Amino acid sequence: MAFGATARRTNLQTDPTHQATAAPPGSSGLTAQVVASEADFRSLRDDWNALASSSKFQNVFASFDWAWGWWHHVGRDESILGQKSLFIVVVRTRDRVVGIAPLMIRKPSRQGLSVRKLEFIGSTFNDYNDFLLGESQPAVLGALARFMIENEHFWDIVDFRSFPNSSPSPGILRETFAEFALPHRLAPDDPCPYVPITTDWEGVLKTLPYDTRSTFRKKAHRLQRLKDQGLRMRIIEHPQDETELVARMAEVEERKRVHGLAGNRFVRATRGFFEYLFKALGPAGCLSVAVMEQGDRLVAYRLGFRVGRKIWDYTTAFDPALGKLSPGTMLIPQLIDYAFQKGFEELDFLRGDEPYKRRFAKSAHTTWRVMAWKREAASRWKAFMYFRLRPFLYRQRWASLLGLPYAPHGEV
Known part of the structure; x- marks a missing residue:
């Protein structure tokens, strides 16, 4: 050379x-x-x-x-x-x-x-x-x-x-x-499955198989009924302004389970790193957190990044007490609607070929x-x-x- x-x-x-x-x-x-x-x-x-x-x-x-x-x-x-x-x-x-x-x-x-x-x-x-x-x-x-x-x-x-x-x-x-x-x-x-954002969640839902559509609609209906008990979902665009958010995320992660076993608790193990990221990247508009809450209790979250015209879905955890409602997965429709409303072009689930990603993504970026x-x-x-x-x-x-x-x- x-x-x-x-x-x-x-x-x-x-x-x-x-x-x-x-x-x-x-x-x-x-x-x-x-x-x-x-x-x-x-x-x-x-x-x-x-x-x-x-x-x-x-x-x-x-x-x-x-x-x-x-x-x-x-x-x-x-x-x-x-x-x-x-x-x-x-x-x-x-x-x-x-x-x-x-x-x-x-x-x-x-x-x-x-x-x-x-x-x-x-x-x-x-x-x-x-x-x-x-x-x-x-x-x-x-x-x-x-x-x-x-x-x-x-x-x-x-x-x-x-x-x-x-x-x-x-x-x-x-x-x-x-x-x-x-x-x-x-x-x-590892592949990075992704969803092109060309429509809102209802538009994406129509492209999914009948059984998947039915499952999502049933769970969405059950979540809707829980709103009377203080359940809400929101996208936090400035997570650095919510000073206890990382601590609340770590508490949810503590209860996380994968195949019945304790999940990878790296937010909890490296809490200082994520607190630093919120302060360093939050003001630049690089972070977003989708959360599901019931009263003051955090039920589920999806931490992601806003990178150009893409949203990167980085890590998630949910309270297994509500596991039958798939609260982590049910935040994805919120993310898709948010991305469509804000003009983002893609939701990238990042590396890993977990089955839940393939429910939404038909394509994947090669790494x-x-x-x-x-x-x-x-x-x-x-x-x-x-x-x-x-x-x-x-x-x-x-x-x-x-x-x-x-x-x-x-x-x-």
Whole structure:
């Protein structure tokens, strides 16, 4: 490739908190450097947001506030997803930042197996990921990829998840990894089902099968009768103004059940992160929360993002005491009506192919996953364990018997 980055190994330490710097790659004028301290991370805010806003694919998960908030409230906490260290790669031409790879090295350790995993900051929380690239995207991404390869002694495996289908990154990474004979695999990742918003809920309902229409109408009728008991549904456009909302959401999540078992309680476990998000993203109009309430009691919620002309449906929970009414699912008609009235073009359910999503969505956005490992035997073994054996155990429902934690997307 015409552009790249060659690391000066004499400056590298075995501890990734030390910076690794790339020498100028020939005449390209590109240099790459690892940002590993929180102070240097914070200093990237303006350049980070400038690159994110220049992307054709608007992505709240690519914003500085999302990454900084996640790192500050989750990344530091080793009890959540294990030990983590920053490995943000910044590409510059002269004094100008032209690319950022928002990465970290995470060290999950289970059953005696420890893996140094190079992945996106907040990867397990993010439904779309990508590098932040300015002009000359192939050149900048080629430099980033070469830099990661030249500094492979910092990691055991690479696991870049949830690239949007429109992203050039997976293809360029594959080309660069192949050029360096680095073992790798490119595969489809979790789909993101979505509903185009061309009509209101009644219009959408007419397109559904008869049995589904009948079920929704019966439940809607039962919910209507509960309005006399103080039941109401509303869309909160400024959740930062409701100071106790995150706490109320965490209480509902505490009662959440999936197949009769306690659900993934990450709002409760990372309450500080979501409180930060409400304050940071709420004033910018990026958040919305659909809620069902009975008096002062929160019965169900759906937390989402307003991204351009799309609504992203991020996470939901409901009180199982009203589970027969499917309160979480019954908030979706409210969201569709809201999206139609406000001129949004799409309701994206984000990653995961849960059955309830397919009741509404007939199409799904494709996302991509790029995996890589080193040629040495230890890295190959860890890649097999992580990418092959572990997902098999989860599919066969053996993970809980072996003491592996709940992992809806298999990333833990």
